[in-house]
Amino acid sequence: MTTPARPLRRDAAENRARLLAAAAEVFDAQGVGASLDDVARRAGVGVGTLYRRFPHREALLEALLVDLLDSWLAEASRALALPPAEGLAAFLRAVGELQATPAGCALRIWSSPAVEPARAEVHERMAALLHAAQRAGACRDDVTVDDLLGVLVGARGVRETVTTTVALDWRRHLELCLAGLRP
Amino acid sequence: MTTPARPLRRDAAENRARLLAAAAEVFDAQGVGASLDDVARRAGVGVGTLYRRFPHREALLEALLVDLLDSWLAEASRALALPPAEGLAAFLRAVGELQATPAGCALRIWSSPAVEPARAEVHERMAALLHAAQRAGACRDDVTVDDLLGVLVGARGVRETVTTTVALDWRRHLELCLAGLRP
Amino acid sequence: MTTPARPLRRDAAENRARLLAAAAEVFDAQGVGASLDDVARRAGVGVGTLYRRFPHREALLEALLVDLLDSWLAEASRALALPPAEGLAAFLRAVGELQATPAGCALRIWSSPAVEPARAEVHERMAALLHAAQRAGACRDDVTVDDLLGVLVGARGVRETVTTTVALDWRRHLELCLAGLRP
Amino acid sequence: MTTPARPLRRDAAENRARLLAAAAEVFDAQGVGASLDDVARRAGVGVGTLYRRFPHREALLEALLVDLLDSWLAEASRALALPPAEGLAAFLRAVGELQATPAGCALRIWSSPAVEPARAEVHERMAALLHAAQRAGACRDDVTVDDLLGVLVGARGVRETVTTTVALDWRRHLELCLAGLRP
DNA sequence: GATGAATGAGATTTCATTCAT
DNA sequence: AATGAATGAAATCTCATTCAT
Numbered sequence: 001m002t003t004p005a006r007p008l009r010r011d012a013a014e015n016r017a018r019l020l021a022a023a024a025e026v027f028d029a030q031g032v033g034a035s036l037d038d039v040a041r042r043a044g045v046g047v048g049t050l051y052r053r054f055p056h057r058e059a060l061l062e063a064l065l066v067d068l069l070d071s072w073l074a075e076a077s078r079a080l081a082l083p084p085a086e087g088l089a090a091f092l093r094a095v096g097e098l099q100a101t102p103a104g105c106a107l108r109i110w111s112s113p114a115v116e117p118a119r120a121e122v123h124e125r126m127a128a129l130l131h132a133a134q135r136a137g138a139c140r141d142d143v144t145v146d147d148l149l150g151v152l153v154g155a156r157g158v159r160e161t162v163t164t165t166v167a168l169d170w171r172r173h174l175e176l177c178l179a180g181l182r183p
Numbered sequence: 184m185t186t187p188a189r190p191l192r193r194d195a196a197e198n199r200a201r202l203l204a205a206a207a208e209v210f211d212a213q214g215v216g217a218s219l220d221d222v223a224r225r226a227g228v229g230v231g232t233l234y235r236r237f238p239h240r241e242a243l244l245e246a247l248l249v250d251l252l253d254s255w256l257a258e259a260s261r262a263l264a265l266p267p268a269e270g271l272a273a274f275l276r277a278v279g280e281l282q283a284t285p286a287g288c289a290l291r292i293w294s295s296p297a298v299e300p301a302r303a304e305v306h307e308r309m310a311a312l313l314h315a316a317q318r319a320g321a322c323r324d325d326v327t328v329d330d331l332l333g334v335l336v337g338a339r340g341v342r343e344t345v346t347t348t349v350a351l352d353w354r355r356h357l358e359l360c361l362a363g364l365r366p
Numbered sequence: 367m368t369t370p371a372r373p374l375r376r377d378a379a380e381n382r383a384r385l386l387a388a389a390a391e392v393f394d395a396q397g398v399g400a401s402l403d404d405v406a407r408r409a410g411v412g413v414g415t416l417y418r419r420f421p422h423r424e425a426l427l428e429a430l431l432v433d434l435l436d437s438w439l440a441e442a443s444r445a446l447a448l449p450p451a452e453g454l455a456a457f458l459r460a461v462g463e464l465q466a467t468p469a470g471c472a473l474r475i476w477s478s479p480a481v482e483p484a485r486a487e488v489h490e491r492m493a494a495l496l497h498a499a500q501r502a503g504a505c506r507d508d509v510t511v512d513d514l515l516g517v518l519v520g521a522r523g524v525r526e527t528v529t530t531t532v533a534l535d536w537r538r539h540l541e542l543c544l545a546g547l548r549p
Numbered sequence: 550m551t552t553p554a555r556p557l558r559r560d561a562a563e564n565r566a567r568l569l570a571a572a573a574e575v576f577d578a579q580g581v582g583a584s585l586d587d588v589a590r591r592a593g594v595g596v597g598t599l600y601r602r603f604p605h606r607e608a609l610l611e612a613l614l615v616d617l618l619d620s621w622l623a624e625a626s627r628a629l630a631l632p633p634a635e636g637l638a639a640f641l642r643a644v645g646e647l648q649a650t651p652a653g654c655a656l657r658i659w660s661s662p663a664v665e666p667a668r669a670e671v672h673e674r675m676a677a678l679l680h681a682a683q684r685a686g687a688c689r690d691d692v693t694v695d696d697l698l699g700v701l702v703g704a705r706g707v708r709e710t711v712t713t714t715v716a717l718d719w720r721r722h723l724e725l726c727l728a729g730l731r732p
Numbered sequence: 733g734a735t736g737a738a739t740g741a742g743a744t745t746t747c748a749t750t751c752a753t
Numbered sequence: 754a755a756t757g758a759a760t761g762a763a764a765t766c767t768c769a770t771t772c773a774t
Binding site for chain 3: 742743744745746747752753
């Protein structure tokens with residue numbers, strides 16, 4: 001969890017959390033362009049409250065993304081505790097699942113100054129996982145952290161395009177990429 | 184190019200083409216939710232004309248997609264003429280490039296009844312390419328056409344999320360997937 | 367009347383006129399901050415139409431002001447035809463009356479680049495009136511055109527502050543200023 | 550200063566003063582329709598505090614006006630001590646300056662029952678000044694107190710309409726009116 | 733008393749769509 | 754057929770006012 005400058009009053013903090021949860025669901029269902037009125041309604045809160053906390057739609061997405069990256073960090077820590085040959089794949093699979101979560105929709109604004117610090121830290125831990133895997137001979141030497149991000153972003157693209165007509169499975173896509181990562 | 188029921192008058196056909204080109208650019212730049220007024224303006228045409236040709240936003244996207252799939256078909260034919268061990272990879276790379284084109288934005292509505300025939304044909308040719316590759320030992324046996332679509336859709340996701348901050352290269356991502364496809 | 371760059375379609379021109387008339391009345395009654403929805407409603411027109419014609423509130427006020435200045439010009443021409451000793455006072459009285467008109471509310475945005483040309487012309491004719499009056503000995507020599515504008519603006523301030531409690535009469539105020547202008 | 554029914558605690562009195570000062574500045578800068586949140590913020594006080602002290606926007610304006618009229622009274626007393634031929638002009642000039650002050654913005658709600666007592670007293674002293682001036686032959690006999698108010702209100706209108714484009718000087722306007730008052 | 737979070741009505745603004753010209 | 758003006762529903766956003774802390 002990210003700590004805002006001054007801690008919010010208890011009720012305000014609750015509303016913030018409800019708003020984020022509502023936003024995740026609504027954006028996931030209707031796309032990131034969904035009506036903010038809908039978000040407030042689903043959070044059981046007046047629009048004004050939403051706007052007080054998140055002046056723009058972007059602010060909402062950023063907050064969502066920061067929370068998401070926090071989860072990534074947690075997964076990275078967990079993965080770093082595994083044997084080096086397994087950590088990387090475990091991390092990628094775990095994050096894949098996180099992206100299938102409603103909040104995953106925030107990933108779209110991947111780059112935004114506000115998110116930079118969280119992103120930098122994620123990057124660092126992914127580098128650690130990657131190097132461990134490479135040293136253990138579980139990953140090609142020319143793979144970079146950006147490649148890993150590409151795998152995740154790609155899996156997300158697959159998940160989003162999934163429709164009733166075409167049965168694309170992001171999990172299968174991820175495994176295919178994992179195969180491509182092996183030496 | 185798809186041929187509408189009755190051939191359009193020359194000027195009408197020109198307008199149709201201008202509108203599609205304009206839509207591709209505008210949707211690519213501002214997202215598929217962009218104002219149709221903007222599309223008409225960029226096409227140098229009144230909104231009314233746009234609506235006469237494409238009654239909904241969806242119709243526009245479908246037309247874009249049909250054209251896109253036509254290009255896929257052309258690439259597939261070209262690839263089928265190559266040695267079986269090379270055709271599949273060549274096709275995927277070529278389609279990757281097509282998706283980097285403004286019109287690529289249309290891919291988002293992957294499933295839509297209107298597009299079904301074109302999609303079925305693409306599917307068929309991709310199956311041919313895939314089987315050829317598998318018989319030539321250039322591709323794992325458990326790979327399906329849907330996996331290939333996943334690779335393309337994934338690359339598209341990468342391309343779309345690319346930003347100035349994170350340098351994700353869809354081409355590199357595609358190569359990684361190609362590596363994953365090999366036996 | 368001001369001529370827009372390209373002449374409007376007949377119906378559009380009518381709507382424009384209705385909107386200006388409605389705006390004058392509504393702004394006069396409720397202040398320049400009145401709801402634009404009200405303006406559109408009173409004009410018997412959709413809000414969208416109002417916004418198509420006047421993208422901002424300011425645009426509406428400017429158009430109002432330009433029309434008002436056109437009336438000033440007409441009064442100035444009329445006054446220039448009178449004997450030099452009478453023209454100036456006649457003009458100031460006539461413009462005073464114009465300001466008591468609903469459209470007078472536009473005077474508030476006296477300075478705005480868009481209005482500059484109209485204002486410059488008004489200035490010129492007022493200078494002519496002033497010099498004629500001074501040569502005829504009907505006006506002090508140190509009076510400037512800006513002083514005259516001050517008289518008008520002041521009278522407008524009086525008219526606007528008038529309330530039921532204080533019976534301020536802008537006409538009387540204007541006469542007092544006229545007395546102050548005499549040598 | 551007006552004394553409320555029960556004297557306020559020292560800190561409450563301080564807050565009241567800060568709020569009035571803040572309101573004067575904010576209303577002067579953004580108009581009397583400015584956001585009350587802004588007023589509270591500039592006063593360094595919560596909105597709740599503002600509302601406890603002044604239940605409506607009008608109450609704030611009235612308080613501002615009462616303070617303003619207190620200053621008028623002080624100027625009137627000072628002017629009554631001058632030679633009769635000079636008092637009136639001195640008073641009008643002094644009040645002109647007061648109006649150029651941020652608090653001057655309050656003058657807009659000239660009539661309001663709450664202000665009536667203060668206004669009545671001002672009226673009385675202005676009458677004294679006026680009669681003295683008339684008896685001394687420094688002012689036309691037909692001038693009324695309302696005329697004087699008109700002069701002040703007019704000068705205020707000039708000051709408010711002043712912009713960078715048109716250089717209207719309310720001081721000059723006032724002098725012109727003073728000339729008009731002389732016999 | 734002071735604070736500032738919450739509220740929701742209302743204002744502004746946009747845009748898909750229709751339709752007169 | 755083409756045009757672009759008109760429409761109004763829906764979205765965004767603001768702010769006066771209330772009320773829990």
